[in-house]
Amino acid sequence: MLLGLLFTGTMYAAFAPANAEKGSDNQDEQIAAGRELFLVGCAFCHGQNGEGINSQNGQYGPSLIGVGAAAVDFQVGTGRMPMSQPGQQAAVKDKLYSDEEIEQLAAYVASLGPGPSIPTSDEYSLDHLTGEQKSEAIVRGGQLFLANCSACHNFEGSGGAMPWGKEAPSLRETSDKHIYEAMLTGPSQMDVFSNGNIAPEDKAAIIAYLNAIEDNPGYGGFGLGGLGPVSEGMFAWILGIGGLVGFAYWIAAHSARSEKTESSSEETNA
Structure with missing residues (x-):
């Protein structure tokens, strides 16, 4: 029993701390690499430590402390960040960072404060x-x-x-x-x-x-963008009922009565 305990303790001391230290080192490396990427591509708007920047006209870049890794993965993974130019809303575009770089950025922002994880x-x-x-x-x-x-x-x-x-x-x-x-x-x-x-x-x-x-x-018909009853009602009124009114006007203008009226008017003028 004593030999078994000594063997178990030796094996644990030899391997367990090394694995834990290795995992910690990998996390620290990801955070360090993420900070380098952040300083180059994000700090101009969000500050060097993610604290946010306020301009004379209001907030230029919001604070990222506590937004979590999930926010970074969404914003950068969909190409919304970094923004090509300031505007009302960040547009979806091709992402500028690789998956590994996005993980590094997410790890750094997650280290600034607790938030939703990926x-x-x-x-x-x-x-x-x-x-x-x-x-x-x-x-x-x-x-x-x-x-x-x-x-x-x-x-x-x-x-x-x-x-x-x-x-x-x-x-x-x-x-x-x-x-x-x-x-x-x-x-x-x-x-x-x-x-x-x-x-x-x-x-x-x-x-x-x-x-x-x-x-x-x-199943058939026009989808109309799937925008629901507003677009469908507009289509019905403008093209549907409008087309029927135009067709009725055309029938009235080309009927036998209208032709007879035109003939009578020509005879009177003559």
């Missing part, structure tokens, strides 16, 4: 559910989406206009991870839906609903 695929996927359970989750996700998200993103996630020159972007081509991160961090004018407001499994259900409606085929 979610794993288990958090935003329903692959672990059976077919019936997944169908029930999709129905629940649709109800949650219509109640909390459709006012801005449209009932099928096609996006829409917002006040002050902003917009709710389309969710049709957004990755599942970035949708989950957007709910966690609330980018731009979007509300923050923390796990206390919408549980993680409900966030995954919303994402499953969006994937389900994206896979649904369009």
Whole structure:
């Protein structure tokens, strides 16, 4: 028993601290590399320590202390940051950093203060559910989406206009991870839906609903951008009823009575 304890203790002392120290070193290296990237590409707007910068006209770059790694992964991973030029809203574009550099930036910003971490695929996927359970989750996700998200993103996630020159972007081509991160961090004018407001499994259900409606085929007719009754009503009034009025006017102008009236008028003039 004594030999067994000595052997176990020796093996633990030889390997466990080394592994822990190695993991710590890797984390420190990521943070250090992230800070170098941050000073070059982000500090001009957000400050050298992520404290934010205020200009004479207001806030130039918000503080990043406490936003968490998820916010960095979303903003930089979708190309919204760094911004090409100041504006009402950061536009989606091709990302400028590699996946490894995004991880390093996220690690540095996460070291500034506690915040939401980058979610794993288990958090935003329903692959672990059976077919019936997944169908029930999709129905629940649709109800949650219509109640909390459709006012801005449209009932099928096609996006829409917002006040002050902003917009709710389309969710049709957004990755599942970035949708989950957007709910966690609330980018731009979007509300923050923390796990206390919408549980993680409900966030995954919303994402499953969006994937389900994206896979649904369009059964004929014009989609009209999927913008709902406003665009459909405008199409019906302007093109539908307007076309009928124009056609009725054309019939009246080319009827036998109108031709007879024109002939009578010519005889009178003669």
